[in-house]
Amino acid sequence: MNFETIIGLEVHAELKTKTKAFCSCINEFGGEVNTNCCPVCMGYPGALPVLNKKLVEYAVRAGLALNCEISLFSKTDRKNYFYPDLPKAFQISQYDIPLCKNGSLKIEVDGKEKVIGITRIHIEEDAGKMLHGTESEDYSLVDFNRSGVPLIEIVSEPDLRSPLEARLYLEKLKGILEYLEISDCKMQEGSLRCDANISVRPVGQKEFGVKTEIKNMNSLKALQRALEYEEERHKRILTEGGTIVQETRRWDEAKGITVSMRTKGQADDYRYFPEPDLVPIVLEKEWIESIRKDLPELPDEKRKRFVKEYGIPEYDASILTLTKELSNFFEACAKGHKNPKAVSNWVMGEVLRVMKEKDIELKELNIKPQSLGRLIDLVDEGVLSNTGAKQVFEEMYKTGEEPEVLVDRLGLRQISDEGAIIELVKKVLEENQKSVEDYKKGKTNALGYLVGQCMKASKGKANPQLINKILKDLLS
Amino acid sequence: MNLYSLTLHEIRDKMRNGEISSKEVLDSVYKRIEEVEDKIGAYLTLTKDYAYEVAESIDRRRLKGEELGDLAGIPVAVKDNISTKGIKTTCASKMLENYVPPFDAHVIEKLKDAGAIIIGKTNLDEFAMGHSTENSAFKITKNPWDLERVPGGSSGGSAAAVAADEAYFSLGSDTGGSIRQPAAMCGIVGFKPTYGAVSRYGLVAFASSFDQIGPFAKDVEDCAIILNYLYGHDERDSTSLPAEYEDFKAALNKDIKGMKIGLPKEYFAEGIDPEIKDLVLNGVKVLENLGAHVEEISLPHTKYAVPVYYIITSAEAFSNLARFDGVRYGYRTKEYKDLEELYVNSRSEGFGKEVKFRILLGTYSLTSENYDYYHKRALKVRRLIRQEFDEAFNKYDVLISPSYPIVATKFGEQSENVSIAYMSDICTVPINIAGIPAMSIPCGFSKGLPVGMQIMSKAMGEAAIIKVAHAFERNTDYNKKKPSL
Ligand SMILES: [Zn+2]
Numbered sequence: 001m002n003f004e005t006i007i008g009l010e011v012h013a014e015l016k017t018k019t020k021a022f023c024s025c026i027n028e029f030g031g032e033v034n035t036n037c038c039p040v041c042m043g044y045p046g047a048l049p050v051l052n053k054k055l056v057e058y059a060v061r062a063g064l065a066l067n068c069e070i071s072l073f074s075k076t077d078r079k080n081y082f083y084p085d086l087p088k089a090f091q092i093s094q095y096d097i098p099l100c101k102n103g104s105l106k107i108e109v110d111g112k113e114k115v116i117g118i119t120r121i122h123i124e125e126d127a128g129k130m131l132h133g134t135e136s137e138d139y140s141l142v143d144f145n146r147s148g149v150p151l152i153e154i155v156s157e158p159d160l161r162s163p164l165e166a167r168l169y170l171e172k173l174k175g176i177l178e179y180l181e182i183s184d185c186k187m188q189e190g191s192l193r194c195d196a197n198i199s200v201r202p203v204g205q206k207e208f209g210v211k212t213e214i215k216n217m218n219s220l221k222a223l224q225r226a227l228e229y230e231e232e233r234h235k236r237i238l239t240e241g242g243t244i245v246q247e248t249r250r251w252d253e254a255k256g257i258t259v260s261m262r263t264k265g266q267a268d269d270y271r272y273f274p275e276p277d278l279v280p281i282v283l284e285k286e287w288i289e290s291i292r293k294d295l296p297e298l299p300d301e302k303r304k305r306f307v308k309e310y311g312i313p314e315y316d317a318s319i320l321t322l323t324k325e326l327s328n329f330f331e332a333c334a335k336g337h338k339n340p341k342a343v344s345n346w347v348m349g350e351v352l353r354v355m356k357e358k359d360i361e362l363k364e365l366n367i368k369p370q371s372l373g374r375l376i377d378l379v380d381e382g383v384l385s386n387t388g389a390k391q392v393f394e395e396m397y398k399t400g401e402e403p404e405v406l407v408d409r410l411g412l413r414q415i416s417d418e419g420a421i422i423e424l425v426k427k428v429l430e431e432n433q434k435s436v437e438d439y440k441k442g443k444t445n446a447l448g449y450l451v452g453q454c455m456k457a458s459k460g461k462a463n464p465q466l467i468n469k470i471l472k473d474l475l476s
Numbered sequence: 477m478n479l480y481s482l483t484l485h486e487i488r489d490k491m492r493n494g495e496i497s498s499k500e501v502l503d504s505v506y507k508r509i510e511e512v513e514d515k516i517g518a519y520l521t522l523t524k525d526y527a528y529e530v531a532e533s534i535d536r537r538r539l540k541g542e543e544l545g546d547l548a549g550i551p552v553a554v555k556d557n558i559s560t561k562g563i564k565t566t567c568a569s570k571m572l573e574n575y576v577p578p579f580d581a582h583v584i585e586k587l588k589d590a591g592a593i594i595i596g597k598t599n600l601d602e603f604a605m606g607h608s609t610e611n612s613a614f615k616i617t618k619n620p621w622d623l624e625r626v627p628g629g630s631s632g633g634s635a636a637a638v639a640a641d642e643a644y645f646s647l648g649s650d651t652g653g654s655i656r657q658p659a660a661m662c663g664i665v666g667f668k669p670t671y672g673a674v675s676r677y678g679l680v681a682f683a684s685s686f687d688q689i690g691p692f693a694k695d696v697e698d699c700a701i702i703l704n705y706l707y708g709h710d711e712r713d714s715t716s717l718p719a720e721y722e723d724f725k726a727a728l729n730k731d732i733k734g735m736k737i738g739l740p741k742e743y744f745a746e747g748i749d750p751e752i753k754d755l756v757l758n759g760v761k762v763l764e765n766l767g768a769h770v771e772e773i774s775l776p777h778t779k780y781a782v783p784v785y786y787i788i789t790s791a792e793a794f795s796n797l798a799r800f801d802g803v804r805y806g807y808r809t810k811e812y813k814d815l816e817e818l819y820v821n822s823r824s825e826g827f828g829k830e831v832k833f834r835i836l837l838g839t840y841s842l843t844s845e846n847y848d849y850y851h852k853r854a855l856k857v858r859r860l861i862r863q864e865f866d867e868a869f870n871k872y873d874v875l876i877s878p879s880y881p882i883v884a885t886k887f888g889e890q891s892e893n894v895s896i897a898y899m900s901d902i903c904t905v906p907i908n909i910a911g912i913p914a915m916s917i918p919c920g921f922s923k924g925l926p927v928g929m930q931i932m933s934k935a936m937g938e939a940a941i942i943k944v945a946h947a948f949e950r951n952t953d954y955n956k957k958k959p960s961l
Pocket of ligand 1: 020023024025036037038039040041042148
């Protein structure tokens with residue numbers, strides 16, 4: 001049987017407003033436990049919430065960037081449930097009237113553009129963090145520093161058809177939120193969290209299959225892997241004639257499997273009702289338009305501009321614009337550079353390779369874009385060979401030193417002085433009379449040997465193109 | 477004449493003209509408390525050391541010639557569901573028996589700024605849920621007019637304290653009548669402000685969209701003075717109105733000739749004690765004789781008020797009280813094996829019966845199956861009730877009704893007949909549903925027990941109420957009568 005996979009994502013992004021969602025505590029990751037909290041975000045009796053206007057502004061920014069309708073009237077609701085990290089025993093969220101709805105996001109799959117619907121974006125507050133004791137400690141502690149940190153929840157339509165599409169969607173979404181400068185989007189630290197709903201159905205069937213919800217994916221790769229696992233699990237069960245249980249499952253990264261958390265029968269009734277301590281959120285059109293006007297350039301626009309302005313291929317541009325940081329790095333390097341395509345090759349090649357290998361962020365890379373630009377210049381000018389340049393690059397991100405300094409320190413400066421190379425080649429020809437004769441008899445591979453000998457004699461520093469040219473001249 | 481039996485404005489004048497010091501006033505009130513508190517039981521906590529510190533500083537400032545406001549040096553009692561920094565705030569619940577707030581409520585800040593002296597925290601029905609103050613986890617409070625009867629509730633301690641001259645004024649909270657009903661039963665003035673006029677910051681929430689803090693006072697003038705200090709915008713309460721307030725003292729000593737008074741007939745219908753009805757109508761006569769126009773009107777949605785009130789307030793209470801889970805503060809059970817048991821046992825042991833009843837009501841009406849049938853419809857009817865009042869106030873300056881259908885009951889009577897207590901809310905809860913202001917003012921005695929007349933006005937229509945109430949008080953002497961203790 002052929003199956004079709006249906007995926008929808010719920011993404012929570014912590015917003016980096018200065019203060020928390022409903023109190024004046026500083027919104028900051030980390031910090032000594034329970035130092036960044038107050039009666040409001042710890043749910044003390046009598047304390048009342050006050051909505052942070054910046055939170056609404058950031059959410060509207062996200063809504064506009066994701067082509068949503070912005071509700072001129074929306075409200076907050078209480079989502080009631082008990083858990084020690086939730087001090088009021090309810091979360092202030094939005095239930096039936098979200099701030100933004102009916103949006104979309106374009107992703108590129110196999111070179112083709114695909115539009116993914118965004119059902120809604122609503123605002124809510126984060127909970128505290130449980131610190132579970134070790135085996136010998138029979139208690140848990142709670143840190144309320146994160147309690148009341150503003151969040152947006154972005155819910156997609158079930159438009160994604162493969163784990164890869166889900167990953168591309170999340171990657172694109174993450175990029176946009178970063179471009180908007182409203183969230184740090186660090187999946188490892190939990191400032192971007194993603195839950196996935198997945199179901200499969202026989203191709204041609206109209207109704208959706210039974211879905212499962214997957215939680216605890218801490219990276220883009222984990223999202224794809226978890227969904228691939230779950231997709232196969234669904235298909236296997238259905239092929240064997242079984243039925244899928246509607247449930248929430250947790251991704252176990254170490255084991256590479258999903259594990260059942262709870263079935264729908266045990267699901268909570270959150271007893272939503274309008275939050276009586278807050279007034280409705282009423283927005284003015286002019287305010288929304290002023291936010292729209294101030295939106296930064298977003299990945300799609302930037303991609304088009306890079307193609308046009310720097311003459312790099314569409315493929316390069318789409319990779320370079322995935323994150324704001326990378327696109328800024330490229331642009332800082334390519335702006336005014338003679339060879340933007342070489343810059344693109346370097347950024348997509350060496351820069352991304354090192355980031356991936358070392359698992360580091362761009363800003364941890366210790367290389368200024370201008371320095372990379374000059375490194376590329378050195379290659380173009382023949383001062384460095386490509387291999388030499390790669391060695392210099394390695395040293396640059398380790399030491400933070402400039403390429404010009406490193407070329408000499410590492411002794412990699414190519415000899416491009418024609419006179420010096422002629423002397424060198426003459427000497428090699430004298431010492432290798434036999435190869436010269438072979439070449440003259442028509443054995444063309446003797447030339448390669450002679451080039452090698454010349455390079456060896458220059459300790460690898462001679463410009464190979466020059467050697468080639470001079471050798472041919474002298475032998476003819 | 478003992479100092480403690482004077483009104484706030486009388487004692488203010490004596491302090492201003494140097495006749496007496498704040499410390500002497502405090503001595504007198506604490507002496508009175510010593511004499512009668514055993515009989516009354518109005519207080520849960522007395523804050524004597526703190527009070528004398530404040531009194532001394534007020535006296536020092538006065539000696540230096542500083543000009544002090546109306547409330548400077550005036551002893552005040554505060555209902556124990558209003559947060560006081562460093563002073564226990566128990567809500568008369570085992571759940572918060574040892575809870576000491578780390579911050580002051582907005583009204584407490586205001587009282588402190590004004591130089592008022594908090595002398596103690598008063599008894600109430602647990603979390604302000606009840607009609608008799610019998611639901612307190614700690615003690616009962618007795619009605620100063622008859623020690624075998626309840627003082628009303630939920631702000632029974634605050635009402636009894638003022639009626640027994642154990643404080644010059646006090647603060648209560650009113651969610652469905654919790655100021656006006658005990659004021660009526662104790663024969664004093666009680667005022668429920670326009671929703672949003674007084675910040676709720678620091679008031680331990682029962683039903684957020686209904687709760688308002690307000691004063692108990694010995695007369696209308698005192699009431700006007702106190703309102704001047706309680707009102708004002710507070711950015712920490714999002715439902716706080718951004719209004720500028722007039723000086724309510726300006727509404728005193730005014731002629732009420734030509735004012736229009738409506739008598740909603742539903743508030744005088746079956747179930748109202750006939751003697752109470754007569755006393756209120758006599759009161760209305762007094763106003764008519766002073767030149768007011770009186771007409772009977774109808775507010776047909778009144779019959780839905782009680783169910784609407786219980787549905788919405790219980791839902792909000794269910795959620796507001798969910799934070800008392802034994803995790804961070806308040807009562808925690810000694811017996812638990814896991815998290816679930818920690819929650820269940822702490823809440824089962826920490827809350828009293830009435831509180832559990834309301835939580836269950838809210839838990840039931842808010843399920844996804846029940847929400848539309850109960851909560852959503854109740855919210856719709858709330859809008860209709862509001863509209864009905866809006867229309868009435870297009871024609872009338874004030875509406876007048878009994879404050880409560882019956883006089884103070886004997887202990888145990890209400891718990892024996894719960895429906896009496898609930899249906900009796902008919903005169904008070906519509907006011908909270910509509911968010912409008914209302915005062916209960918003494919208008920006579922039935923079988924030796926005080927009866928209250930309720931004067932309502934439109935949102936922000938406080939001045940009209942004060943005008944009418946003060947005219948009534950100037951022409952009657954009910955407020956001058958004191959219980960013999
Ligand atoms: Zn806080």
